[in-house]
Amino acid sequence: MTERLDRRKKYTRMVLKDSLMELLNEKSINSVTVKEICELADVNRSTFYTHYTDQYHLLEQIESELIQDMERYLNSFNFEVEEETMEMTEKLLEYLASKSEECKTLLNEHTDSTFQHKVTAVAHRFIMHEGLAARKIDPKVSEYIGSFIVNGSINMMKLWLYRGMDRSPKEMSGMIHTFINKGLEGLS
Amino acid sequence: MTERLDRRKKYTRMVLKDSLMELLNEKSINSVTVKEICELADVNRSTFYTHYTDQYHLLEQIESELIQDMERYLNSFNFEVEEETMEMTEKLLEYLASKSEECKTLLNEHTDSTFQHKVTAVAHRFIMHEGLAARKIDPKVSEYIGSFIVNGSINMMKLWLYRGMDRSPKEMSGMIHTFINKGLEGLS
DNA sequence: GACACCGTGTTGGATTTACAACAAACAGTT
DNA sequence: AACTGTTTGTTGTAAATCCAACACGGTGTC
Numbered sequence: 001m002t003e004r005l006d007r008r009k010k011y012t013r014m015v016l017k018d019s020l021m022e023l024l025n026e027k028s029i030n031s032v033t034v035k036e037i038c039e040l041a042d043v044n045r046s047t048f049y050t051h052y053t054d055q056y057h058l059l060e061q062i063e064s065e066l067i068q069d070m071e072r073y074l075n076s077f078n079f080e081v082e083e084e085t086m087e088m089t090e091k092l093l094e095y096l097a098s099k100s101e102e103c104k105t106l107l108n109e110h111t112d113s114t115f116q117h118k119v120t121a122v123a124h125r126f127i128m129h130e131g132l133a134a135r136k137i138d139p140k141v142s143e144y145i146g147s148f149i150v151n152g153s154i155n156m157m158k159l160w161l162y163r164g165m166d167r168s169p170k171e172m173s174g175m176i177h178t179f180i181n182k183g184l185e186g187l188s
Numbered sequence: 189m190t191e192r193l194d195r196r197k198k199y200t201r202m203v204l205k206d207s208l209m210e211l212l213n214e215k216s217i218n219s220v221t222v223k224e225i226c227e228l229a230d231v232n233r234s235t236f237y238t239h240y241t242d243q244y245h246l247l248e249q250i251e252s253e254l255i256q257d258m259e260r261y262l263n264s265f266n267f268e269v270e271e272e273t274m275e276m277t278e279k280l281l282e283y284l285a286s287k288s289e290e291c292k293t294l295l296n297e298h299t300d301s302t303f304q305h306k307v308t309a310v311a312h313r314f315i316m317h318e319g320l321a322a323r324k325i326d327p328k329v330s331e332y333i334g335s336f337i338v339n340g341s342i343n344m345m346k347l348w349l350y351r352g353m354d355r356s357p358k359e360m361s362g363m364i365h366t367f368i369n370k371g372l373e374g375l376s
Numbered sequence: 377g378a379c380a381c382c383g384t385g386t387t388g389g390a391t392t393t394a395c396a397a398c399a400a401a402c403a404g405t406t
Numbered sequence: 407a408a409c410t411g412t413t414t415g416t417t418g419t420a421a422a423t424c425c426a427a428c429a430c431g432g433t434g435t436c
Binding site for chain 3: 194195196221222223224233234237241242
Binding site for chain 2: 421422423424425
């Protein structure tokens, strides 16, 4: 078990993160200043520099922690191979739903695409676990199809978040899974 | 202008106060421990003792600050003599409404009556400013009537708070004022 | 009465943060 | 180019808080 963090550090980091997230709902990281973050967080500027080198570092930390948390969540499940892709897709959707505010902030057009890249990498690792290899498809082709599937899925999930999650994670993963297996034919 | 308080002190006191108020919504001050307050506030126990001697002291500070704030609010108004009682009653009701959560907590049966005594003293000072003296009533009698009016008013206001403030402060002060001047006759 | 558990009040040393200030860089204006 | 205002990154010192520990008292159980 990791050593417990000093509560002052815990608090300071929490309010700095919350403040940056709030500011990113309004503008891009490039126009957010350290001074603004500190004013919103009510934390001294020199204290900021004992924790982070700049606002980009803080953002990177936020993204990394969310990705780690996402991986931890997805790692806690275990499914059979074929069923796994759909279940994992559903679990990823559930996770995104549970952190929908943070995810929307980090996926919006104000931020660069680093978070989306990270989520895509996670999706690739968890959803494309063994799925295509089991289908005996040419590895070169498999790679293209996998890229199509993962990026398509992520952007669908993104749209789902911004639409206020109007369908359940189960419905969404069913839709994705059906399209993956049967293309448009499966949706008529 | 007073010297600005160190933001750490400000924060520590705020969360300790908020935590005690939350606990007082569930039980009386006698069964609230310093340990519980600190756990809820996520503040070290030894830090508590650098600010307050015990939970009773903290409660006293909360009450005193609210009373001071109330006085400051009421002092910012100026009315003519006769009209003043009704206007001040309305202002007091407005203040109680604006701090309804805190007031309900401090006036509930879990706490002793110190806060109610303090509010009653304020009401006596502001609402009974010159009202009865101007009516040329026997001072001894005036004192009894004043006590009746102030305590009756306070308990009415208390009930109003717990009923969710179902009438406007203006309506309430009108009702109180009419009763004071004409008794039940004025309400038929 | 002994025991276990919990909370209190206190202490010393370590850690974290605040504060004020400074020099430098940047951006916008004239 | 000079000027102004803002932000940055850093520094030294002080203040506040954290942490772990201790002795003590109160409460409940056996």
